[in-house]
Amino acid sequence: MSRHVTFMTIDDAGHYSPEQRAEIIAAYPDHEREARARGIPVLGSGRIFPVAEETIACEPFKLPRWWPRIGALDFGWDHPSAAVELAWDTEADVVYVTKVHRASQQTPAMQALALKAWGEWLPFAWPRDGRRETLEGACVALAKQYAAHGLYMLTSHARFPDGSVSVEAGLMDMLDRMQSGRFKVFSTLVQWFEEFRLFHRKNGQVVKLRDDLMAATRYGVIMLREATVHPAEFKAARRPVGQSDPLGAFR
Structure with a gap:
């Protein structure tokens, strides 16, 4: 049964x-x-993000055109591939999760087709396993397969400025943002909150189950420095000389 x-x-x-x-x-x-x-049950040795949902959830709103954005991917097949879009209010240093996508057993071609709808200009962060070659892709690295189908992939995998890729450091960065009010999620993103509620440790180790959107979000947060503004919106949002320019840091 x-x-x-x-x-x-x-x-x-x-x-x-x-x-x-x-x-x-x-x-x-x-x-x-x-x-x-x-x-939300009591899970293992504890939830990774012991934060009340209402402190990070927010109603969706129209994003200011000068906020830089970045996409992020977590690769998968039987366990889902997942993607998020992050928008960054650089003046307040608040990160918003604004879009999510999660699907199992979809090729890079199908995933890229869905994600390009978010904007072909949007750069995507990706994990180290994106360098792995796959037989299905004729022994071409996974990240390159996505790029070949038109998704704007960053040139290198997600990592901190010093080159490290610590999972714990990435999780603590996210938790620090949540606890300090600098991390928000659109309340309509049901799949994201489903994973958030069950994301936990067992015997001190992160449980790698139903964590696909959590992983994608971590890669995006790590690579916020690569977030960009839509080229057309960048041009439209520029201010005349002498006025405060919210895009000054992105010249």
Whole structure:
């Protein structure tokens, strides 16, 4: 007999009004709220991001045209390939997750086709395994296969400015942003929050299961320095000489 587990939050209980939901959540003890209202179980040795969803979720809005953006990919086949778009408010140093894509058993051609709809100018960060050659790609490195299908891939894999690729450092960078109010996610990105709720450690190690969008987000945050502004929007947003220029750092 097959089985399926469906996770639901109190927000899925349509017979409650927003006010009633807020009252119910407020009635729970602080340490039980995530489990009771969001269906988040106690996981292994702990959640990697012990942050309340409402502190990072925000309503979608039209992005200012001068905010630089970057895409980021996590490769997969049986476990999904995943991608995110990040927008960066450089003046406040706040990162926003604005788009996500996740799909299993899709070739680079199909993935590239979907992601180019975000803008062919958008640069994409990618992990070290993108240098791996695949038989399906006629022994061509995976990142080059995506580039061959028109996706704008960065020339090198995601890494810190000193060349390191520490997973823990990337996770701590994300957590620091979350806890300091410098990391936000559009509230409509259901798949992202599904992974966020279950992203955890076991025996101190990151559990590499249903973490595809989390990984893609980490690569994007690491490579924020490569984020760019849409060329047409860059030109339109420039200010006359003498006026404050929000794009001055991207000349």
